[in-house]
Amino acid sequence: MWRFALVRSGQLLLTLLLASIAVFLVIQHAPGDPAQVQLGLTATPAQIAVERQKLGLDASILHRYLIWATQVLHLNLGKSFTTGLPVTSTVVTAFGYTLRLDVVAIVLGLVLGLPLGLVAALRRGSWADTAISAFAALGLSVPVFALGTLLVLVFAVHFRVMPAAGAGVPGQSLLSALHFLWLPAVTLAIPFAAVLARYVRIELGEAMGEPYVLTARSLGLPRRTVIANAWRNAVIPTITVMGIQVGRLLAGALITETVFSYPGIGYLTVQSIQSLDYPVVEGVLLLGAAVFLLVMFVVDLVVGLANPRLRVQVR
Amino acid sequence: MRAVTEPATPVGAATALAVERLRVTLGPRTGGHDLVRGVSLTVHRHRTVALVGESGSGKTLTGLALLGLTPPGTSVAAGRLQIGGEELASCSDADLARFRGRRIAMVFQNPMVAMNPVLTIGQQFLQVLRHNLALSRPAARARARDLLGAVGVADAPRRLDQYPFEMSGGMLQRIMLALALSAEPDVLVADEPTTALDTTLQAQVMALLAERQAQLGMGVLLVSHDLGLVAGMADEVDVMYAGRIVERAPTADLFSAPAHPYTQALLRTVRDIASPTTTVLSAIPGAPPQLATLPAGCSFAPRCPLAAPECTVALPELRAVAAGHEVACVRVGQ
Amino acid sequence: MSAPRAVPGAPPGAPPGASPLVEVSDLVVNYRVRVRGARSHAVVRAVDGVSLTVGRGVTVGLVGESGSGKSTLGRALLRLTPAAGGAVTFEGHEVLSAGRGSLRVLRQRAQLVFQNPIGSLNGRMRVGSIVREPLDIQRIGDRASRPQRVRELLDQVGLPAGAEHRYPHELSGGQQQRVALARALAPAPSLIVCDEPVAALDVSVQAQVLELLKEVQRATGVSYLFIAHDLNVVRHLARETYVMYLGAVVERGASSSLFERPRHPYTQGLVAATPVADPARSSPPPLLRGEIPSPMDVPAGCRFHTRCPFARDRCRTEVPVLAPTPDGGAVACHLWEELPRAAASGGTLLSGR
C-alpha cells in the first residue's frame, strides 16, 4: 500500500509537470502576440520589441519555460490584462466561490443519487427501476446549459422566487448566500445524481449476481447482510466514478457558472478566454488541472484502501 | 470411501430430505419450458445420494431449487418438500430462508469465486455463526477456529485474518465446507465440489467430506458428472437425463446391473476409457439434447441403440425392477 | 535456415538410425510475473529443464496437476511461448533459434488443439473459413482446390455436409472439437499438440473425440503430444507417458508399466487419486497431502519433498536426476529402489472391471 501510494505520488508529480508544460505551450502558441495585447493596438513596433524583451519572449523555449515555471512555483502568475489584479488572488477568490457551490451540489447529488441507485439495483425490472433509469437517462441527456436556462426561466423569470444570476454581495448572511446557490447547485446536482444512480444500479446489480451472493444466501444470511456484503464490492468502482465527477466539478463548472454568471473558476475561465486575458487563462488551466489530478489521486488512494488486495501488502 | 458401513437399505433411518415432483421452469408460465421435469428423491441421514448427469441435465438446478436459490427468471414448484423431518409449505425463497444454512446447506463448484473477495475468512465466519447460532463475537471466533481445525486447515487464527484471494482452491473448498456445516445441517447439497480441483485435491476433499459426514450424520446430495467419483462416495445413485431421473439404484446395483440404456452406455464408455485393454471405445452417438426443443416421448430415444417406435410416444415413468432399483424405460423388462 | 542438430540418442522404440520427430532437451521457460504494487517482476520458472522425445506416428502423454507446466511446455515447443533455454528439434530443424524459413516449416507441420473448443474457434468466422485459414496462410493448393480440401477435411473428422456454412456456436461441443481438429489437420501436420482436448466435453462425447483422434492417427500417421490431467484418457491413448511436477519431469515410461507400477511417489499419488467407476473397490485414503506449491518458490532439493510421504533429509537438499529403470522408463527420485511397492496396487485400480 505504501509502495502503491509512493508510485502513485510519483505519477501525480509527473503528470502535473506534463500538464504545466502543456499549459505553457498552449499559451505560447495561442494566437495574438502577448506583447501586443499588453500594450494595446496603438503600440509602435519599437515599443512592442521592448515589451517582448521585458516579457522574456526572445529567449529559448526551454529557458522561457523554466522562468515561467519558477514564477508559477512562487505563485506569481502576473496580473490580469483586464482588471490589473494579481492572477493568483483572482483565481483563489473564484475558487472559493466554486468550492462553496460544489459542496452544496455534491451533497444534493449524493442525497438524491445514492438512494435512487440502491432502489433501482435491488428492485430490478420493477416500475421504480424503470422510472429511476428513465430519470438517469434524461439527467444525462439534457445539456447542462439547457437545464440551467430552464430552471432560470421557471424559478427566476416565471415564479420570481430565485435570483437568476450572480452570487450576491460579499459578507452576506449564509442564508442569502444559499439563496444564490440553489439554482446552480441543482443544475450541477441532477447530472451528478444521474451518473451516481446509474453506476450504483449497475455495480450493485452486478455484485448481487456474483457467486458469493449465492453462497451467502445458501448460508442463511439475512437479505440485509447479503446486500451489505455485495455493496462492499460495488462501492469500490463507484468511488472511482464519483471521484471523476467531483474532480470535474471542482476543476470548474464552466457551463453552469456561465449560465448563472456565478463568479467561480468556470465563469472566470470562459471570460478570460473570451477577452484573451492570458495570465488568467494560465492560472485557471493550471489550477483546474492540479485540482482535478489531486482529486483523482485521493480517489485512487481511497480505492486502494478499500481494496484488500492492495491493503494486504501493508502487513 | 463410504461414510459408514451400514446395510445399503436404511432401516428406520431419519429422512434428511424428501422432495416430490420437483419442477423448475424457465421463462413465463406459458411459453416457458421445464429445465427440471418432475424429480422426486429422498436422502436419509448418514447417507449419500449421488445425482449424476451430463451438462444441461438439470442436476445443479435441482440442487439449487432445494435451497430456493434458482436464478431469476425461473420458477419452482414441487408436490412436497421436507427437510429434516419438517414439511415446508412451498419451495419459495421465503419459505426456505428459515432452513438455509441451518437445516440445509450447499457447497459450490468453484471455491475461488464462492467467497466474498473483500471480506476476510474470519468476517465471513462471524456473520454466519452470529446469525445462525446467535454466538457472541469471541465465541464465534473460537468456534470458527474449531471449525477450521475440523476440516484440516492448519494455523486457523492466521487464516481467519486472510482474504480468499490469499488462498488456494483446495484450502477455500475446505473452508467452504466448514462454513456450510457450521450449523450442523440435516442435509448438505454438494454441487460438483471437486470439479474445479485437481484429482489429488479431489481425493482429499472427498475424504474430508466423508469424515465430516460420519461425525455429523447429515445426509449428502452429491451432484456430479463423474461416475468414477460417485462410485466411491454414494450409497445410492440417481441418473439424470434431460431434466428427469431415468434410473435410480443402490450404488452397487447400478454399477453391476445398469438397466437404462443411457446408464449402460455411459458406464461402458467410462470403463472402456479406463481399461488398458480396450482397442475401440464405445461412444454414445450425438450430443445431449436441448431442453427447449425436446422430442416427444423418451428424451434419450434419438441417441438410444434400442429405440423403438413406442419410445417416441409417451414419456416413460420410473418403474421398480428390483428392490430400490427404478428405471424409466419402456424396453426394460421386455 | 539453421543446420540440423545431431540427434543425441534414438528414442526408445524407434527403429535405429531414424531421427525422432520432436526432440526437446533441457527446455526452460520463464514467466515474468508482475507483483502488484511492486516495481520489479518476479521470475517464475514454469518449465525447468525438461527433455522429451516424440517419435513418428505415436502418441506421447504428458500428465501432471495444474501448475505443473505441461501446457507451457506444449506451447514452448511450438514456439508460441518464448523459451529461456534448451533446444527443440523438429523434423531435424532447430526450432527455438529458427529463422523465417524453418519457422514456416514448423507452422505447417506442427499444430495445436485446445481444451475449450468454442474458445479456440473464431466465433465471427464460418466453419469453412476456419478450416481453410491455414491453407490460405501457407498457400497450400490453389484457390480453386481449397474448398474441396476443406470438404475432405470436414468429412475426415466426421462433420456432416453443410457444416462449413455454420458458425461455431451453432454446433455442439463435440462437433466444435471436430472443427478444431480439422483445422489442425489442414496443413497436413506431422505433430499435433493436444492440450486437454476432451476435458471440457461430456463423458458421452469424450469417447467420440478420442476414437476420432485414434482414427486420424491411423489414417495420416500424425504424432500427438497429448496433454491431460485424466490418467485414464492418457493411458488409453499414449504409448509413452511423461509425468511433470512443478516444471520438471519426475517420471517417464511406457504407459502400461508406468500406470501399472508407478515408481515415483508423485505418480503413485496421481494414480491412487484417480477415481474408479467400481463401488466394489474401496478407494484407499488419499496418498498425497497438501497442494502443489507456487512455482514462484520451488522447494529446494527434490521439488516434491514437501508433499512426499517418504521424504528424508537427503530429499530436502539434493536434487534427484532422472535415472533409468529396468522396465525402460526413468524416474527422478532418490528412493525409488527402496520404496514400498504397495502403491503399485494403484495400477489395478485403473482397470474398470
Add this chain to the structure above:
Amino acid sequence: MTASPVTAAPVAVRATLPRVRAGVRRLSWRELVGGGGLVAFVLAAVLAGVVSPWSPDALAIGSRLQGPSTAHLLGTDQLGRDLLSRILYGLRPSLESGFAAIALAAVVGVLLGLPSGYFGSVIDSIVTRILDLLVAWPAVFLALAVVLLLGTGELQVIIAIGLAEVPVFSRLVRSIALLAARSDHVVAAKAAGASAPRIMVRHVLPFVVAPLVVQFAIAAPQALVAEASLNYLGLGTHPPAPSLGAMVSEGQAFLAYAAGPIVFPIAVIVVLVVCLTLLADGLQDRLDPHRGAERRRP
C-alpha cells in the same frame, strides 16, 4: 466411427431461418423511436434549404421577439429572425460536428488501441501515457486548449470533442484486443503461421466492431451535447451562422421578454439527444448485451 448426424439437420434449419426473421422482428421500440427520430432530424437538416419558410439570417427589426404565428411558426428572435428556420439550419453543425468528432475518435481509438492491446509491452506503455495526458484534464479544458491554439470554429469543435473521446475508444479497443490476443483462436492462428497484421484484422478486429458501434452510439448524444455546449460558450460557429447552443446563449439576455428563443432550441436538442440515447440503448441490447457496456457511459 461416424459423425453425429442427429444434430446436423436441426442445426441447418436453426441457423438460417430465424436469423433472417430475427433481423426484422427484434427491432425494439427503443430502436424504432430513436432511429426514426434521428432519421427525421437528419432529413430536416439536409432539407433545411427546401423546407425553411425564411432565410435563417433574414432580419426583420420590426418583428422582434414575436410569439408563434402563421408567418413565423415558432416566432422570432431578438433580431426578428425566424426561429424555425434558424433551428433547421442550426441542426446542421450539431449533427455534422457531433458525428464527425465521434468518427475521428473511433478511427484514432482503433489505430491506437488495436496495436496497444495486441502487442502490449512498449507500444502499450507509450499509448497509455499519451492517453493519461488526455484524461488529466476534464474534457471541457481540453476543448479550451484546442480553442486557444486553433481559434474558434466548427473544425476546432470537432477536434476538441474528438480528442476528448479518443481515450474512451482507445481503451475499449485495447481491452478487447487484449482479451482476443490471449484467446485460443489467436494462438491457433499463430500456430498456423498467421502474421500479426492478419491476426489483428481477421481475429481481433471482428470482435471490436460490435462494441465499437455501441460505443459510437453512446458517445453520439454526448458529443451533440458537447457541441451545443461549446457553441453556448461562444467557442464554436461564428455568428450569424445559426447553431442551437448559440441560440440559447443569445436568447438568455431576453428571457424576461420572450421564452421562445431559448425554449424551442432546447426542446430540439433534448429530443434529439433522447432519440440518440434510445437508439444507443437499443443497439446495446442487440449487439452487446453483456456487462461492461453500460458502464462506458460517463
